Amino acid sequence: MLKSVGEAVEFNHVSMRYPGTESNAVTDANVHIKAGEFFSFLGPSGCGKTTLLRLVSGFLDPTEGEVRIGGKDMRGIGPNKRPTAMIFQNLALFPLMSVAQNIGFGLEVRGVSKTERLKKAVELLELVDLPGVENKMVGDLSGGQMQRVAIARGLAVEPAVLLLDEPLSALDLKLRQHMRTELRKIQRRTGVTFVYITHDQGEALTMSDRVGVMTGQGVIDQIATADQLYNEPQTAFVADFVGENNAFAGAVTETDGDYAILNTESGSLKGRNRLNLNSGQKAIAFVRPEAILLAEDSTAVENILKFTVKNLSFEGSFITVFLDTPGGQTCVMKQNNDGSTPLMQTGTEIKVCFSAENTQLLPYGEVSYA
Amino acid sequence: MRKLWQDAKHNFGNIGIIFILATVGGWFIFMILLPQLIMIDYSFRPLLPLRKIGGPEDVYTLKNYMVLFTTPLHRAIFFKTIWSSIIVTFVAFAICYPISYYLAKMARGARFSLLMMGIIIPYWINELLRLFAWQLILSDVGILNNILMFLGIAGEPINFRSGNSAVILGMAYAYILFMIFPLYNAIESLDSNQIDAARDLGSSWFRIHRRIVIPHAKPGIAVGCIMTFMLAAGSIAAPLLLGSPSSFWFTQLIYTNFETANWNQGAAYAMVLAGLCLIFIMLMLKLFKVSLKELTK
Numbered sequence: 001m002l003k004s005v006g007e008a009v010e011f012n013h014v015s016m017r018y019p020g021t022e023s024n025a026v027t028d029a030n031v032h033i034k035a036g037e038f039f040s041f042l043g044p045s046g047c048g049k050t051t052l053l054r055l056v057s058g059f060l061d062p063t064e065g066e067v068r069i070g071g072k073d074m075r076g077i078g079p080n081k082r083p084t085a086m087i088f089q090n091l092a093l094f095p096l097m098s099v100a101q102n103i104g105f106g107l108e109v110r111g112v113s114k115t116e117r118l119k120k121a122v123e124l125l126e127l128v129d130l131p132g133v134e135n136k137m138v139g140d141l142s143g144g145q146m147q148r149v150a151i152a153r154g155l156a157v158e159p160a161v162l163l164l165d166e167p168l169s170a171l172d173l174k175l176r177q178h179m180r181t182e183l184r185k186i187q188r189r190t191g192v193t194f195v196y197i198t199h200d201q202g203e204a205l206t207m208s209d210r211v212g213v214m215t216g217q218g219v220i221d222q223i224a225t226a227d228q229l230y231n232e233p234q235t236a237f238v239a240d241f242v243g244e245n246n247a248f249a250g251a252v253t254e255t256d257g258d259y260a261i262l263n264t265e266s267g268s269l270k271g272r273n274r275l276n277l278n279s280g281q282k283a284i285a286f287v288r289p290e291a292i293l294l295a296e297d298s299t300a301v302e303n304i305l306k307f308t309v310k311n312l313s314f315e316g317s318f319i320t321v322f323l324d325t326p327g328g329q330t331c332v333m334k335q336n337n338d339g340s341t342p343l344m345q346t347g348t349e350i351k352v353c354f355s356a357e358n359t360q361l362l363p364y365g366e367v368s369y370a
Numbered sequence: 371m372r373k374l375w376q377d378a379k380h381n382f383g384n385i386g387i388i389f390i391l392a393t394v395g396g397w398f399i400f401m402i403l404l405p406q407l408i409m410i411d412y413s414f415r416p417l418l419p420l421r422k423i424g425g426p427e428d429v430y431t432l433k434n435y436m437v438l439f440t441t442p443l444h445r446a447i448f449f450k451t452i453w454s455s456i457i458v459t460f461v462a463f464a465i466c467y468p469i470s471y472y473l474a475k476m477a478r479g480a481r482f483s484l485l486m487m488g489i490i491i492p493y494w495i496n497e498l499l500r501l502f503a504w505q506l507i508l509s510d511v512g513i514l515n516n517i518l519m520f521l522g523i524a525g526e527p528i529n530f531r532s533g534n535s536a537v538i539l540g541m542a543y544a545y546i547l548f549m550i551f552p553l554y555n556a557i558e559s560l561d562s563n564q565i566d567a568a569r570d571l572g573s574s575w576f577r578i579h580r581r582i583v584i585p586h587a588k589p590g591i592a593v594g595c596i597m598t599f600m601l602a603a604g605s606i607a608a609p610l611l612l613g614s615p616s617s618f619w620f621t622q623l624i625y626t627n628f629e630t631a632n633w634n635q636g637a638a639y640a641m642v643l644a645g646l647c648l649i650f651i652m653l654m655l656k657l658f659k660v661s662l663k664e665l666t667k
Contacts, residue, residue, distance in 0.1 A: 057570055080572045092563035096585050105581070106571035157571055 006036035006193035007070035007083065007160035009056055014065035016051050016218075025051040026218040029065070033195060033210075035160075038187050040196040040204040043214030044241070049197040051218070053163045056195060058082045070160060080109075085154035086163040090170065091146055093138045099125070099149050100134040106157035124152035128186060144175045151183075155190060162187075164196045168203060180207050201242055205229070213238045232274065236365030239286040246292070246331050248285045249364065252277050260361055265327025270302040271359030282364035289320070291358035292333040295351035304353040307331060309344045319343065323352070412637035434638035444623060451620035452646065454534055455602040461542040462549045462598045463591070470553035471583065475562060493547055501611040504540045508612070536612040537619070541602050548601060549594040556590025557583060592658040599654075600647045 010033070016026040025048040033039040041049045054060045055067050058079035067074045069083060079086075085106070094102050101108075103124055104117030112120070121134050128148040138146065147167060154162050164183075168176045184207050187194045198204050204211045205226040212223045215237050222234040233239035240247065250264035252273075260273035262285045269285045277283050295304050307323035310330065316337065321344060323331040333352065335341060344350065378387055414430045422428065438444050469489070477485055492500060507513050508530040518524040530536050560583060568578045584591070609619035620643060627636030655662065 059566060059570075079566070079570045080574070084570070086567070086570045088563045088567055090561065090563055092561060092567040094564060094568075094582060105568065105573070109572045109574070109577060153571070 005160065006191050008035045008068075009033040009039075009161055009193060009195060010066075010068040010071075011052070011055075012066050012068065014052075014055065014062045014067060016048070016055060016060065017063045024048075024218055026055070026062075029218075029220050031212055031220060031223060033193060035070075036191050036193055038184065038194045038196065038207055038209045040198060040208040040211045041214055041220075042198060042201055042204040042211050042242075044216055045199050047214045047216050048218030049199075049214060050165055053086070053165055053195065053197055056082075056161065057084050057086045057163050083160040084163055085157050085159035085161075087150050087154050087165065087167045089165045089167065091150040091167065093146060093150055093153070095138050097138065098134070099136050099138060099141070102138060102149060103134075103153045103156050105153065110157070120156060121152070124156055125149075127155070127189065128152045129182065143171050144179065147171065147179060148182075151186060155186075155192070159192060161193045161195060164194060166198050166200075168198075169200070176203075183207060205242075213241060233286070233360060233362065234275070236284050236286075236362045239284075239360060239362055244289050244332060245286045246289065248287070248325075248327070248329075250283065250285070252279050252281045252283050252361070255279060259356055262361055266325040266329070266331075267303075267305050269359060270356040271361040272357065273361050275361075275363065277361055277363065283361050284364055286360045286362060287354045287358060289332040289334040290318075290336075291354045292331070292352050293354065294335075295353045298353050298355075300353045300355040302353070302356045303359060304351060306349055306351055308349050309346050311346055312344060314343070323350075409637045409640060412634050413641045414638075415634055417632050417634045434635050435642070437635060438639070438642060447618050447623055448620050448642070450534075450618075451603055454538060454617075454619075455599050457534075458538050458541045458545070458602040459595050459598045461538060462545055463595065465542065466546055466549040466553055466594065470550050470557055471579075473550075474554050474558040475560075475565065489547065489550060497544060498607055498611070500544065501540055501607055504536070504543070504612055508536050508539075531612065532614050532616070534617045536614070537609050537617045540608045540612040541605060544605075544608060545598045545601050548597040552590040552593035552597070553587060554590075556587035560586045588658045589660045592654045592660045596651050596654050599650050603643060603647060603650075 009031075011029040011031040014026060014029040015024050017024045029052065031039075041052055043049050051060065055062055056069070056074075058074065058077055058081070061075055074082060094105065097105070100118055100121040103121040104112070104114075107117045107120060118134065122131070125131050125134060125148075128151055130145055130148045130152075133141065133145065133149075138149065141149065150167065151162075168179050168183075171179060180203060183194070183196075196204070196208065208226065210223060210225055211229055212220045213229065214220050222229060222238045224232075224234075229238060229242050233242065236247070239245050248262070248264040248266055248269055250262045250269070252260050253263045253268070254261050255273060255276075255278070256270075258272060258274070259270055260277055260283075262269045262271060262283055264285065271285045293300070305325070307325055310322040310324045312319055312321045314337075319335045319337055319341065321333040321335060323333060325331050378390075382390065413434055414432070415428060416431055416433055418425075418428060438448060469485075473482065473485060505512075509515070510527040510529065514530065515524065515527040518528065519526075564582055564586075565578055568582050573581070604621060605619070606621040606625060609617055609622055613619065613622075620639070624636050624639045624643065627633070627639060654660075
């Protein structure tokens with residue numbers, strides 16, 4: 001089985017501004033992607049993810065900073081000379097060529113003989129679990145098959161880094177979920193460094209070794225593993241963007257070792273103060289819906305609040321309860337359903353609590369609700 | 371067919387249908403069909419004095435067509451016209467392909483509009499005037515010779531107008547628009563990601579054009595070449611105004627025949643030219659593996 005060796009990709013203080021525009025598409029990116037890593041950039045559309053990818057592939061050179069692949073500065077080296085291959089969002093397969101010709105294109109460029117190219121194409125189709133289609137035209141394939149051909153075409157040139165620009169976004173949900181595991185499998189088999197960009201956090205969290213979360217302004221807020229991102233977000237944006245979260249804005253009143261107390265409109269909340277916020281600082285307390293419990297079921301002694309049940313939606317394995325807070329905002333709570341969990345009555349007042357351990361205090365920032 | 375008729379009736383009413391049939395039908399019959407039929411009829415009849423027309427000597431014959439094969443000079447002019455028109459087509463393609471690619475894939479905003487205007491505005495001026503302008507540029511005391519002599523490149527005026535070159539240059543210029551637009555349309559419809567993908571896979575620019583852009587643009591290339599070739603082969607103004615005795619065009623031969631009242635000979639030669647153009651179209655379609663349907667897209 002063919003095995004390429006992945007190489008590290010480094011962004012050192014990379015900023016990119018397109019000529020004639022007012023603001024940066026990417027601002028001071030510092031990322032060190034390890035050789036053989038599956039790394040994802042996650043962010044809302046228009047946040048500069050594609051720009052980052054094009055900086056690695058060589059279609060763009062940064063206005064500031066440097067992009068290094070395998071330790072070598074890539075400035076001035078064109079996309080056809082870099083050890084990268086890109087999978088485009090719309091795949092960009094060559095419709096006038098057969099599958100084998102598509103996969104062999106990069107080899108044809110390198111002067112590999114026709115029989116060698118066909119051999120390699122067959123081998124790669126095997127790798128992406130799509131054997132026997134080498135003589136078909138691209139247009140005769142289904143969406144998922146085209147996907148695999150595009151990946152095979154990229155891998156054919158034995159790149160050190162494979163760049164994937166939201167390649168799954170055109171597929172239907174089921175195929176998309178299947179392709180996630182497939183991509184991960186292919187990455188493990190080949191050892192190539194995968195740099196993947198997506199706005200779909202499900203994709204990013206399930207496939208990647210590490211994820212870089214980008215804000216709308218092209219700033220990378222946090223680089224971490226999926227569980228770290230979810231459990232220990234570093235900024236309000238990350239806490240808000242990754243997964244569901246309840247946000248209570250307020251000001252820090254006192255600090256207590258690893259913890260601090262935040263005074264919010266819904267009451268005084270105690271939470272983890274990982275970022276060493278000071279007294280008086282504006283901050284937001286984030287609590288996951290699944291971390292909110294009924295006070296009677298919990299042993300926690302802090303953060304006990306009285307909320308009113310607004311409505312609820314029964315989803316089978318869990319129940320989503322929407323609560324009105326004294327501060328006038330809506331708080332979401334997720335109750336597990338073990339088969340006999342009683343449904344709450346709309347309009348009743350309930351006592352809920354969440355442990356300080358599960359409450360994250362983060363510096364104030366723009367979030368979608370707070 | 372029946373549905374078409376009912377739709378038409380619904381949309382235009384009886385009077386409307388009569389009007390459309392009368393105008394379109396009249397235009398087709400009187401402007402296209404009849405003149406062609408008359409020309410074909412003429413081409414197969416011998417040239418006779420007026421009193422003998424309709425007499426026993428007025429029979430259908432291939433005599434007029436045979437003249438082309440029995441007169442070496444005419445034959446030479448015919449083949450030279452084909453050859454020169456092919457050169458015009460090549461020159462126009464060589465000039466227009468880079469321009470079309472630039473327009474379709476690289477030029478943005480103001481640069482695009484400026485270039486487009488630069489290409490279109492000269493066509494607001496009559497073709498004859500543009501050809502006269504070329505006369506002024508290329509003449510012995512013209513701008514080009516003046517510049518060359520001023521720069522010391524040429525010691526004495528160069529006679530650009532001898533031979534075929536002035537005619538070919540003038541025509542390539544005159545028909546640029548007919549080459550650029552089909553090419554532009556075809557290249558514009560190519561997904562730019564395919565170009566990027568090919569580049570990303572290590573391809574040189576030359577290979578990207580040979581393997582990706584040109585195969586995609588084939589229908590446009592075929593249309594552009596057909597138009598340019600037909601216009602060049604059928605052109606009379608350019609050889610008349612820019613030509614030298616050695617660049618005599620087949621159309622000039624046809625023209626001379628009509629001028630000297632040998633309409634039968636002229637009609638036969640006109641038919642030969644039309645036949646040539648038809649053959650060229652078929653050849654191009656075959657060569658570029660394009661169907662007629664794709665052409666009209």
